[in-house]
Amino acid sequence: MSTVKMNVEGKTIEFPSITGSESKKALDISNLRAETGYVTLDYGLKNTAVTKSSITFLNGEEGILRYRGYPIEQLAEKASFLEVAYLLIYGELPTLDELDKFTSGVTNHTLIHENMKKFFEGYPQHAHPMGVLASMTCALSSFYPESLDPNQEEKAIDQTILRLIAKTATIAAWSYKNSVGHPVMYPQNRLDYSANLLYMMFAKPTEPYEINNKVVSALNKLLILHADHEQNCSTYTTRVVGSSQASLYAAVSAGIMALWGPLHGGANQAVVEMLQKIYDDGGASKENINKWIARFKDKESGQRLMGFGHRVYKNFDPRATIIKKAADEVLDDLNVDDPLLDIAKELEFAALNDSYFIDKKLYPNVDYYSGLLYRAMGIPTDMFTVMFALGRLPGWIANWKEMVEDKQPITRPRQIYIGENKRDYMPIEGR
Numbered sequence: 302m303s304t305v306k307m308n309v310e311g312k313t314i315e316f317p318s319i320t321g322s323e324s325k326k327a328l329d330i331s332n333l334r335a336e337t338g339y340v341t342l343d344y345g346l347k348n349t350a351v352t353k354s355s356i357t358f359l360n361g362e363e364g365i366l367r368y369r370g371y372p373i374e375q376l377a378e379k380a381s382f383l384e385v386a387y388l389l390i391y392g393e394l395p396t397l398d399e400l401d402k403f404t405s406g407v408t409n410h411t412l413i414h415e416n417m418k419k420f421f422e423g424y425p426q427h428a429h430p431m432g433v434l435a436s437m438t439c440a441l442s443s444f445y446p447e448s449l450d451p452n453q454e455e456k457a458i459d460q461t462i463l464r465l466i467a468k469t470a471t472i473a474a475w476s477y478k479n480s481v482g483h484p485v486m487y488p489q490n491r492l493d494y495s496a497n498l499l500y501m502m503f504a505k506p507t508e509p510y511e512i513n514n515k516v517v518s519a520l521n522k523l524l525i526l527h528a529d530h531e532q533n534c535s536t537y538t539t540r541v542v543g544s545s546q547a548s549l550y551a552a553v554s555a556g557i558m559a560l561w562g563p564l565h566g567g568a569n570q571a572v573v574e575m576l577q578k579i580y581d582d583g584g585a586s587k588e589n590i591n592k593w594i595a596r597f598k599d600k601e602s603g604q605r606l607m608g609f610g611h612r613v614y615k616n617f618d619p620r621a622t623i624i625k626k627a628a629d630e631v632l633d634d635l636n637v638d639d640p641l642l643d644i645a646k647e648l649e650f651a652a653l654n655d656s657y658f659i660d661k662k663l664y665p666n667v668d669y670y671s672g673l674l675y676r677a678m679g680i681p682t683d684m685f686t687v688m689f690a691l692g693r694l695p696g697w698i699a700n701w702k703e704m705v706e707d708k709q710p711i712t713r714p715r716q717i718y719i720g721e722n723k724r725d726y727m728p729i730e731g732r
């Protein structure tokens with residue numbers, strides 16, 4: 302075993318070095334505090350690996366993303382979302398028989414308890430569907446109290462996994478129905494996952510609903526592209542909550558909450574809102590684009606170019622490349638002429654040729670074009686992050702499962718206390 306030596310206050314300490322797949326190196330500092338009294342400070346965990354994992358490989362310098370070793374480009378092109386979900390959760394691509402069983406397992410759980418339907422009536426109509434999805438996902442736990450223990454036998458865990466994948470799609474679609482004041486549509490088990498989701502969102506009891514296969518296929522691709530992304534904010538949140546042995550429902554619900562923020566999954570909604578503002582302000586003219594670019598570079602403005610930049614990708618985000626192409630194709634196929642797409646392209650061109658963005662290695666991320674694609678598919682803006690959540694669900698489950706099976710300890714980091722030293726209580730009259 303190779304080690305790395307560190308000199309701390311004159312004492313030489315050796316830390317085991319770890320080499321992961323693809324020659325990624327790390328330093329195991331588990332004994333740092335015990336041997337030296339020091340802890341490390343790493344805001345945003347920018348330099349800290351929080352776990353070993355065999356689920357997703359990401360190389361931010363070269364723009365590589367692989368699920369269980371399979372390149373994202375191949376999966377997005379050839380696989381179905383449930384096939385990828387199985388791969389992430391169970392480690393291997395399913396055989397025909399395994400996929401059949403998994404698919405029918407999901408299909409058999411698409412209904413939610415009728416009492417849950419009443420919950421929707423309690424939400425105000427303008428409730429953001431991410432809040433509804435998170436709270437309803439947690440509420441699922443109250444209907445299956447027998448499945449709260451994360452250390453149950455495998456069969457019981459598998460059952461919870463199927464329930465979560467199936468029922469969150471129904472909850473998501475119904476939260477949209479609630480927001481527009483329409484009656485909910487019950488799942489159609491003859492449809493595949495993506496088609497059923499679109500059906501539950503857009504079909505009406507008053508008229509027949511025609512499935513558009515191009516939209517179904519674009520949704521399938523988007524869900525796959527979002528399915529996992531190693532230790533991002535929401536996945537790590539899922540692990541943190543799960544590490545206390547809270548139920549899978551609680552852990553996933555926390556993951557949904559973390560995804561909601563505009564610096565994470567909420568960016569897809571923020572991008573389209575930003576593009577709309579730019580459009581209203583003067584459209585795709587060079588002058589207007591330059592004005593906005595200047596604003597994004599100015600820290601005082603408090604505005605960032607949403608959909609640009611990534612903690613890990615410092616070259617390009619491979620998901621953005623696939624989504625940009627898909628957005629062009631879908632808009633073309635569906636004859637959608639979206640002026641926001643022109644703004645997005647002009648803005649991207651200007652940013653990619655501007656030294657601020659070049660020097661800071663800021664490139665379009667997955668959210669830059671995904672919102673435009675969702676728009677073309679008829680998905681309303683405040684449902685964008687919900688679609689991201691449904692896509693990311695298998696990744697959260699896979700990470701939770703890996704953590705539970707590895708028997709990892711509860712997450713409980715240290716802090717560096719910088720408050721007052723000990724002082725005595727002063728009675729109120731003396732303050």
Ligand code: CMC
Pocket residue numbers: 345530533563564565566568597598604605606607608609610611612613661663666667668
């Ligand atoms: N527009 C303008 N400046 C930016 C941007 C941006 N989009 N992103 C980063 N910067 C600047 C930032 O001000 C900082 O400048 P300086 O070094 O002078 O202080 C520098 O670039 C590094 O930024 P950071 O915030 O320290 O980098 P980070 O790794 O902590 O943050 C990020 C990554 C994604 C939160 C950030 O790039 C960002 O806020 N982007 C916009 C929001 C967005 O699109 N989020 C979706 C991320 S991809 C989907 C997902 O997986 O969640």
